[in-house]
Amino acid sequence: MLKQYLEVKAQCPDKILFFRLGDFYEMFNDDALTASRELDLTLTGRGVGNKERVPMCGVPFHSADTYIERLVHKGYKVAICEQMEDPKTVKGIVKRKIIKVITPGTITLENAVASKKNNYISCVCARDTSIAVALMDVTTGECLWSLCNAGAMDDVLFDIFSVYEPSELIYAHMDEYMDAVQAYLRSRLAQCAVTPFAADDAADYEAVAVRYFGAEAVEEAKGAAACIGMLLTYVGEVMQSDIGHINSLERIDNERRLVIDAASLRHLEITQNVRDGGRKGTLLSILDKTKTAMGGRLLRKWLEAPLVRMADITLRQDAVEEILSHEIMRQDLADTMDRIYDFERILTRIETGTASPKDLVALRESLAAIPQLRYILEQADADLLQRLRDRIQTHDDMYDLLCRSIKDEPGLVIRNGGVIRDGYSAELDEIRSIAANSKAYLKELEEQEKEKTGIKMKIGYTKVFGYYFEISHANTKPIPDYYVRKQTLVNAERYITPALKEFEVKVLTSQERMLELEYQLFGQLRRDIQGHIREMQQTARAIARVDCLYSLACAAHDNHYIRPGLNTKQAVQIKDGRHPIIEKFLKDELFVPNDVTLNHSSHEILVITGPNMAGKSTYMRQVAVLVLMAQTGSFIPAREASICPVDRIFTRIGASDDILSGQSTFMVEMKEVSYILSHATERSLLVLDEIGRGTSTFDGMSIARAVIEYCLKHIHALTLFATHYHELTDMADTSEKIKNYTVAVKERGKNIKFLRRIIPGGADRSYGLHVARLAGLPESLLKRADVILSELESQGAVATPVTKKESRPPADSLFTDPVLERLLSVDVSSMTPIEAISFLYSLQKEAKEGSGMN
Structure with missing residues (x-):
């Protein structure tokens, strides 16, 4: 048996072999060590001579699916080796054969993959400087394809991998390109199983693709046809079953869809949140x-x-x-x-x-x-x-077939029977009737023979002779020719008839035959549906x-969403827009809505300043998410909106190291900015947050200013640019397409309150110490920071704000606005002296609070 196992194992060295032995699937040697560790199974052993023991572990065959699923989800491939003969009828070793292989990208077991998420297997292959990629979900029958230049792998191929997240990848003819692919998968999709594919003539694989999708569809996918055929070939070989259900071929078409790179999808939390990659707190969870x-x-x-x-x-x-x-x-x-x-x-x-x-x-x-x-x-x-x-x-024909064939509440597994409805198969009904009503049938047969022959008789049964008609010697009537003598007793003879013998065979094998026939009927039913x-x-x-x-x-x-209007003016106009995710998770306060105007004439670039935590990032994300929702066909959270569809949405939000590739936070930021600037068009929407903050103040400020100038001169995309460099607000003086916006802040001495309102104008400081105070830093530390800030400002270490042409209230007067309103509105001439004193006292108190004196 072990020799047979080793012969089979040689056919699948990179897979865990489930080797059928009776009622168990057994694993041996390294497979047993791996499975026992990953599945928490008891590791045993079996002696093979010379005092050696082979490690082994096993699982019951009827519950193997659960164990297979767990292994596959961990990135392993599993080969199923079945007994091809009935052990009861075979002397010696039973023939065994691998009947299927289950891999992360080809698993079809119920509940093995998320119900509301696709499970893709991918194939990549290169020809000259072009790389073809095909993705397939074998559980739904869909196949996608795309082509990219080898020099654009980072931008196109890896972006596809990031969005579609294949659980398995096969590759052919990738040569020097595969190292970069492997490095990306290790850092981003560690669970993706990778397998080389030994590809032959490309024309053969193109023919495979034509067989599944037709010549016309494959002609449109000419450059990727061989890649698609390789993937079909691999999946067919692995699953060892018909995969004719894979019949939908579609190009990943960037001309008909809004392109959002993986980083932007993550920043905006469209289908996965930034915390753990789950769906909680995503736009998907809301919609x-x-x-x-x-x-x-x-x-x-x-x-x-x-x-x-x-x-x-x-x-x-x-x-x-x-x-x-x-x-x-x-x-x-x-x-x-x-x-x-x-x-x-x-x-x-x-x-x-x-x-x-x-x-x-x-x-x-x-x-x-x-x-x-x-x-x-x-x-x-x-x-x-x-x-x-x-x-x-x-x-209707399929529905009628299923109604006639399957019981209302069938057995859970076909091998246990109880699945096929009574009346669907006359043969099955007869066998069931025999098994359930054997005594009644024998009594009926006995009465029929008595009436037909006129002879008194009775039916009996022994384990040795089986069923028989017993006729006493006292009955002298002639015995019919079809009665065959079975046994002679002292005072009686025992006979069998063809009908009785047929019944005996049926009743003794009815249970086994019933299960076998149900299985056959169920298999035929599946084949009928396959058409x-x-x-x-x-x-x-x-x-x-x-x-x-x-x-x-x-x-x-x-x-309470509204239908956004669509325009052809390359403009985005939203009144009282709300962030659909954040407004759902606010418990103790209402979400503050905001407007946005973006166009190519007067509001092409919005420079947004204001303190941390005030809502700049939320505002910018909100604009991007609402545009994305509108282009999905969804209604949006706003009072009014008119949106021109954009071709791409780019975001540069947040900061993180890429430790695995050895890149600092600033390098990651600069690479993302570089990607955006090289791919954005005048029809794109850009969301840029805190560009340049990962380096020194003047380096960062220089980069931020240069990025705005580059967008203004070369790209002309609709751009939201949030920054702490409030010195950049002077750029609005030199271009009518740049507008300054800031977050309204209510200041009470050394304390501030964020009003979450985006208003025209620019901030002249960052309120860093105020935010630090909100975060709970020690007061002594904050006082020392205040002294240092004053010294730096007096020495000119920090650039002073430039006076703006725009008319707006100074940021430090926001608190006093209510005082001014009260003074302007009161009728002093009609007040009594006591009322005037009381009014003046209340104004003085409020003024002291605002200046921090109280």
Whole structure:
């Protein structure tokens, strides 16, 4: 047996081999050591002579899926070796064979991958200076592709990896490029399993791609066709099953989508938060009201790749508005889609032969809800909803087949039976009847023979002779020819008949035959459904789109969002905009809304100054998130808005080292800025926060000023630029396209209160000591810092603010505004002396508080 194991193991040296022995999957040698450590299994051993013991551990075959899933999630690959013969009928060693391999990118086990997230396997291959990349989700049948220049790997290929997060990567012909890919994966996607692919003639792989997707689709993907074919070949070899359900080929098209690099997605917390990478506190968590897992996955894609064409955005907006404005429709959609399971992934398990009885019940229940969903959509006027209705088919023949074949509450696993409905198979019904009603059947057979022959007899049974008719010698009537003598007794004879012998065979093997027949019928049922998978996938994908539109409508209803207008003036105008994430998590205060105006004539670059914690970053993120929401087709939190779609959103927010690549905070910042400046266009939106703060004051200030000038002269993108270098506010004097904004602050002596309002004008100081005081630094330390600041300012170490042409109240007078208002509004001539004294006293008290004297 161990020799057989080693022969099989040689076929999969890089995989953990689950070797079937009876009711267990066993692992030996290094596999056993690894599995026992990763799965917390008891490590045992088996003697093999010469006092040697082979390490081993095992798991029950009926619960192996759980263990396989845990290993695969840790980045391991698992090979399943099954017994190919019945041990009861074989002498010696049973034949065994690897029937499938499960890898991180090809796992289809139920609950093995997140229901509302895709699980991609990727392939990269190079030709000359071009790199092709293909991504596939085997659980949904989708395949994506793209091409990039080898010199742009950092910008394109790695950005794709970061957004789609493949769990497995295969590669071919990458040569000198693979070192950079491996380094990126180690630092960013450590759990991604990497495997070289031994590729032959590229034309062969192009033919594979044509077989799955058709010549026309592959022609459009010409440069990546071989890469796509390699990925299909690898997945087919690993899964060792038909993968015809993979039939959707789509280019990662930057011309039809808003491009957001991975860093910007992370900074804006669109689908993952910056704390632990989870979805809590993300835009996705706010907008995701989807009822199906299919819709949840698609909504994530919508947010990661919004639209850029106004016609496409308008189609979505119209559909969202109709669902939002019709409460009954919205409720009916919710009730109906609540009954629809993730049958997109169920279809994959049917195609690959891993579907369970529960899967077919879920598919049946999903199909049962589709007619009602179509009926609801027939009431819709929005063009997109009508198109989706036409793509949703009811699949009546499949529904009828599942109703006739599968019990209402079948057994959980097909090997235990109890799955096929009575009446579906006459042969199965007979076997079940025999097994359940054997005594009644024998009694009926006995009565039939008595009536037919006129002979008194009875049916008996012994373990040695089986079933028989016993006829006493007293019965002298002729015995029919089809009675065969079985045994002679002193006063009777025992006979068998063909009918009795057939019954005996059936009853003695009924349980085994019943399970075998159910398994065969279930397998045939899966094959019958496989012929309709493509059409049902189209229905599933259309339902996912309806679910996304419903989700956006519900989010708009629950959060009081408005439909943003669209314009062609390359301008963004938002009145009373709110940050959709932060406003949901504020518990003890209301979110302060703010306006924004961005255009190419007078507000191309907004320089935003003000203290830390005052809300500059929140404001800028808010603008970017609202634009992204609008281009997704979502409504937004604002009082009024008009937005021109942008082609890209870039952000440079926050500070962090890249320790693994040896880059400092400042180097990371400069690389991000370099990437933005080389890729942004006049149709882009830039969010730049604290550029230059990672170096000395004058170095940083010089870089910040130069970046603004470069954007103004060469890029002309709509830009939000937050800075502590309030000296930069003088740039508005030299360009009508630059405007200064600041965060309103209410100052009471050495204490400040952030008003969260963005107002025209610039700050003339950073309030660093005030923020330090809010943070709780020791008072003695703060006093010493105040002295040092005064000394530095008197020595001219810190640049003094430049006088602005703009008319605005000085920052230190913000507190006194209410005093001035009271003085201007009071009618002194009508006051009594006592009232005048009291009024003057209250003003003096307020003035002392403002000056810090009280």
